[in-house]
Amino acid sequence: MSVTSMRLGLLVLTTALLLSARPLAAQMTDSTDVIGNWMERHKISLRRTFDGSKDEQNPATFFWVSEPEGPDDDYVLIDFAVKVNEFEKELNRGSQLLLYPVAEYHRTTREDKPSDKGSGALKLEYRPMMARPWRLVPVLFGDARLSRDFANDVTEQRYAALVSLFGFGRFAPGSPIRRPSRPDGEPGGVIGRWYPYIGIENYQTDSKTTDLDGTFLLGRLWIDFWPLRTLNRRYLQLTGEGTYRGRLGGELGSEDNLWELALSANLYLDPGEHIGIGADHVRGQDPKNTFIYRRRTSLGLKIKF
């Protein structure tokens, strides 16, 4: 048996163990969702990242990546982030400020671009006014992050302030987009949602040899699409995120105009959408790795609680 097939076998075995811990029928009800309920009680969320992008809606990932034409035939890719309790404050009447800490871990064992990065961040969400029909309202996201890449001996700071919009109405940002209701009155299922973002980011990178920084104007469009679903069950999630960064200052990054495209497909195996099999494609300058260009397709197990 080859190493490749052994790793694939391990992935399948892990999935099977996770699913067979309880009978599948028992997982259909929320009250038996033991892990999910425990994490909810302790106010813990597990995702791929909490970096301010809508990747936050994606599950944590433990990928085995096959890249036959790359410098490694295969390598491991791990992305997970943990969010704990949040603090809420009403700064002025009718507003909402949320503050919460986040810890993340991202690792790739790829030989030419190894990464072993841990980070801690303080994040902020500010909603200055209540949502009202037919009016778009702003949402401010702030992020101060300190991270350390142990594989490359690099320390990085990131500060970001992004504004998004939220509104009512069928195609308003943040609002669930539904299929039309059936003639008998049953509502159509939610098939999508989108958010726009604009803001400013500052990165500071310190390594043994160089200290670099860069400030960028950021524009981002995120789209979530559920093409395969009924009113009561969702199976397939497709997400797309396009990000543009225009340099405002500093020398970090190879170009003044930086682009990033991330596409993701997740097929969920349980009604709670905790466990799934997913494929990701990402290309463009990587803000998590000093804006080095990368193009990557991966397939693996996804976990979200």
Next chain:
Amino acid sequence: MPNTPPSEKQVKEDVIGFVAAFSNLEPGQVQEDWVLKGTQLALDDNGLAFLAMSLRGYVRHYNPSGAVLAEDVRKKGLTVKALAKLIFERMTK
């Protein structure tokens, strides 16, 4: 002087109205046992945070010291019925 709180039944109807607006549904299409984050309503954390703000304003109309936090509304498995009960409690206690 605070306004007299409506009946529990009226609060439930009003809460269903709020949930329907945020879910792009008619109030008559919302079922009480649906979970806010569930597949039928599919409210995300951002939408739920805005829903919490609207419900806080609704509660304060009757109970100026009443509070509704984002974490109250973002709770896993929270149904429309449980939310209506929570809002009635916050309004009357």
